[in-house]
Amino acid sequence: MRYLRGMRSLIRKGLRRERAQILTLTAVLVTAVMGFTALAVDMGIFMRDLRDAQNDVDAAVLAGAQELLSDPPNTAAAADKAREWATRNGVQPEHFDCCTFSDANGDGVTDTISARVDRSSGTFFARVLGLTSLPVEREATARVVHSAGGPICPWGILGDPNDLDPSDGTYLGVEPGEVYVMKTMTGLQVEGNFRILDLGQTGTNGYVALIMAGCVTEDANVWREGDDIVTNTKPGNVGQPTRKALNDYYEYEKSDGISDPMGYGWCDVEFELDPTDPTRGTVTGAYNPYEDGVREGCDRNPITNGMGRVAMIPIIDHLPSGSSEPVTIIGIASMYVAFWDRTGPPSDTQVYGVFLEHATVTPANLVGESDNVLAPLRIKLVQND
Numbered sequence: 001m002r003y004l005r006g007m008r009s010l011i012r013k014g015l016r017r018e019r020a021q022i023l024t025l026t027a028v029l030v031t032a033v034m035g036f037t038a039l040a041v042d043m044g045i046f047m048r049d050l051r052d053a054q055n056d057v058d059a060a061v062l063a064g065a066q067e068l069l070s071d072p073p074n075t076a077a078a079a080d081k082a083r084e085w086a087t088r089n090g091v092q093p094e095h096f097d098c099c100t101f102s103d104a105n106g107d108g109v110t111d112t113i114s115a116r117v118d119r120s121s122g123t124f125f126a127r128v129l130g131l132t133s134l135p136v137e138r139e140a141t142a143r144v145v146h147s148a149g150g151p152i153c154p155w156g157i158l159g160d161p162n163d164l165d166p167s168d169g170t171y172l173g174v175e176p177g178e179v180y181v182m183k184t185m186t187g188l189q190v191e192g193n194f195r196i197l198d199l200g201q202t203g204t205n206g207y208v209a210l211i212m213a214g215c216v217t218e219d220a221n222v223w224r225e226g227d228d229i230v231t232n233t234k235p236g237n238v239g240q241p242t243r244k245a246l247n248d249y250y251e252y253e254k255s256d257g258i259s260d261p262m263g264y265g266w267c268d269v270e271f272e273l274d275p276t277d278p279t280r281g282t283v284t285g286a287y288n289p290y291e292d293g294v295r296e297g298c299d300r301n302p303i304t305n306g307m308g309r310v311a312m313i314p315i316i317d318h319l320p321s322g323s324s325e326p327v328t329i330i331g332i333a334s335m336y337v338a339f340w341d342r343t344g345p346p347s348d349t350q351v352y353g354v355f356l357e358h359a360t361v362t363p364a365n366l367v368g369e370s371d372n373v374l375a376p377l378r379i380k381l382v383q384n385d
Contacts, residue, residue, distance in 0.1 A: 045121060045122070046121045046134050046136070049119075049121035049136050050121075050136055050138065053117045053119065053136050053137075053138040054117075054138040054140070055089070056086060056089040056090070056091050056117055056138075057086070057091075057096075057115055057116065057117045057138050057139065057140040058140045058142075058381055059085050059086075059089060060082040060083070060085045060086040060089070060091075060096070060098070060115050060140070061082055061099070061113050061114065061115050061140045061141060061142040061381070062142050062379060062381060063081045063082055063084070063085040064078040064079060064081045064082030064085075064098075064099060064113045064115070064142070065078065065113050065142040065143070065144055065379045066078075066081065066379065067081055068101075068110060068111060068112075068113060068144045069144060069360050069377055069379075071358060072109070072110075073101075073109060073110045073111070073144075075099075075101050075110055075113075078099065078101070078113050079098055079099045079113075082098050082099050082113065082115055083096065083098055086098070086115075086117070091117055091119075092119070095117060095118055095119040096115065096116075096117055097115060097116040097117075097118060098115040098116075099113050099114060099115045100113070100114045100115075101113055101114075102114075104143055109358070111143055111144040111145070112141060112142070112143045112144075112382075113141070113142055114139065114140065114141040114142075115139070115140060116137065116138065116139045116140075117136070117137070117138045117139075118135075118136070118137050119136050120133040120134065120135060120136060121133060121134045121135075121136045140381065140382075141381075141382040142379055142380065142381055142382065143379070143380055143382050144377050144378075144379055145369040145370070145377065145378060145379075145380055146358075146369065146370045146371070146372050146373060146374075146375040146376070146377060146378075147332075147366035147367060147368060147369070147370060147375045147376050147377070147378045148224050148225040148367060148368025148369055148370040148372075148375070149222055149223050149224030149225060149227075149332065149366070149367045149368055149370075150222060150223070150312055150332065150361075150365060150366040150367060150376065151215055151216045151222055151312060151365065152199065152215060152222075152223055152312045152313065152314045152329075152332055153182075153210070153211070153215040153311050153312060153313050153314075154196055154197045154198070154199050154201065154207055154210055154211070154215070154234065155182035155183050155195055155196060155197060155313060155314075155351065156182075156195050156196075156197045156233070156313075156314050156315070156316040156319075156327060156329075157174060157180055157182060157195070157313055157314075157315050157316065157333070157335075157353075158173070158315075158316060158317075158318065158319050159172040159173035159174055159315035159316065159317070159330055159331060160172060160173025161173075161317055161330040161331075164371075166357075166373045171372065171373055171374050172315045172330060172331045172333070172372070172374065173315070174315060174333065174355050174374070175355070176354075176355045176356060176357045176373075176374065177283060177354060177355070177356075178280065178281070178282065178283070178354065178355070179269065179271045179273070179280060179281030179282065179283060179338055179352050179353070179354055180279065180280060180281075180335075180352070180353055180354070180355070181195070181278075181279040181280070181350055181351070181352055182195060182313060182335070182351040182352065182353050183195055183196060183242055183349070183350060183351040184279065184350055185237070185239065185341070185347060185348045185349060185350045186237055186239075186347040186348065188278055188279060188350070189237075190319045190320075190321055191321035191322065192235065192321070192322055193233050193319050193320060193321065193322065193325075194234075194236070194237055194238075195233075195319070196233065196234040196236075196238065197231055197232070197233060197234055197314065197316075197327070198231060198232045198233065198234040198324070199231060200231075204236075204238055204241050207234070207238060207241060207242075207245075208241045208244065208245040211242070211245035211246060211249060212245050212248055212249050214249065214311070215311055215312065216365070222365070222367070223314065223329055223332055224367060224368060225331070225332075225368065225370050225372065225375075228328065229328065229329040230326050230327070230328050230329075231326065231327060231329065232324050232325065232326055232327070233320060233322070233324055233325055233327060234324065235324045237346075237347055237349075239341075239345075239346035239347050239348065239349035240346035240349070242340070242349050242351060243340065243341065243342060243346060243349045246337070246340045246351070247264070247342065250264055250267075250309070250337075264342065267309055268338065268339045269283055269285065269336065269338035269339055269352070269354055270283065270284045270285025271283050271284055271285075271338060271339070271352070271354075272284055281352065283338075283354060308361070309336050309337040310334055310335070310336055310337075310356065310359050310360065310361045310376070311334075311335055311337060311353075311361065312332050312333070312334065312335075312361055312376060313332070313333050313334075313335040313353065313355075314329040314331070314332055314333075315329070315330055315331040315332070315333055316328065316329055316330065317329075317330050331372055331374070331375070332372070332374075332375050332376075333355050333356075333372075333374035333375065334355065334356045334357075334359035334360075334361060334374060334375065334376045335353035335354065335355050335356065336353060336354045336356055336359075337351070337352075337353055338352040338353050338354050339351075339352045340352070355374055356374070357373045357374060358373070358377060359376055359377065360376060360377050361376040366378040
């Protein structure tokens with residue numbers, strides 16, 4: 001009996017020790033869980049503040065980069081615009097480090113803007129450890145680049161796929177600043193080829209609708225450099241539909257108070273055709289909305305108020321001597337619509353254009369980055385693109 005009583009006493013003592021150990025372990029575990037929970041809450045707030053800071057600085061440099069599209073780039077205006085957008089997003093001036101500029105591609109033109117947000121993220125539970133805040137630092141860089149692709153207009157300019165060096169004044173076989181015929185009239189066509197492309201639009205109505213949409217529709221063909229894009233030339237002159245489409249699309253120009261019979265001459269390019277080549281010409285007057293001397297009202301573009309005379313034109317590898325034969329698109333180019341025939345027989349309707357370097361276009365759905373100096377400019381977020 002004495003032995004049994006001794007065993008019971010030992011068991012009771014053991015159980016009391018185990019209960020004490022369990023309580024101690026439970027207290028430790030509860031403390032650890034609460035600590036991890038507190039850490040998770042503070043880290044969640046910190047990560048949210050990091051995302052907000054990144055969004056703020058991204059928006060600021062993207063806004064500022066819009067001013068780098070001008071010729072020459074306006075860095076002072078870019079910095080002011082970046083600060084303005086940072087303020088709009090609630091960033092205090094003392095927490096916004098703006099801005100640094102650079103020439104990323106080495107062409108002598110400022111094309112990059114960078115900025116930094118530097119502020120603090122407050123803590124709640126970490127305060128018991130003496131940690132009242134965490135540093136939040138985010139940087140962003142935006143660049144102006146030439147696009148690798150985008151929606152194109154249904155006209156083709158003959159080019160040279162082997163001409164990839166712009167230093168000699170030409171690129172892809174065409175010369176910026178010179179007048180080219182995009183759509184020819186009867187008598188200048190190449191055995192039925194009026195330089196019109198079939199980009200998948202249905203019939204004449206689809207052709208007109210594409211021009212009327214500024215060559216940007218939901219089903220518009222988006223060409224990207226490096227793709228092997230083959231399309232057919234489109235048969236027929238379609239002079240009257242071409243004339244109507246351009247007249248209607250540029251209807252806004254008629255309000256600019258000019259004496260032209262159709263009201264569009266204010267934004268036309270002054271040029272003279274080459275007497276030896278009626279598909280080429282030389283500019284004799286101002287036209288470019290990115291140069292001094294431009295006529296007011298012709299610079300409708302994404303920076304101001306929408307529609308403009310700059311369009312994206314495909315450059316093709318050859319002009320087939322047939323009304324509907326395949327051609328390969330070797331590049332895209334920004335072209336200012338210089339002039340189109342608005343009087344006389346519809347069969348005489350021609351469309352003239354001037355290739356531009358470093359130009360912007362209305363379409364927002366441009367893609368990629370290219371070394372093609374004729375491709376339209378776009379703004380990309382360097383660290384996120």
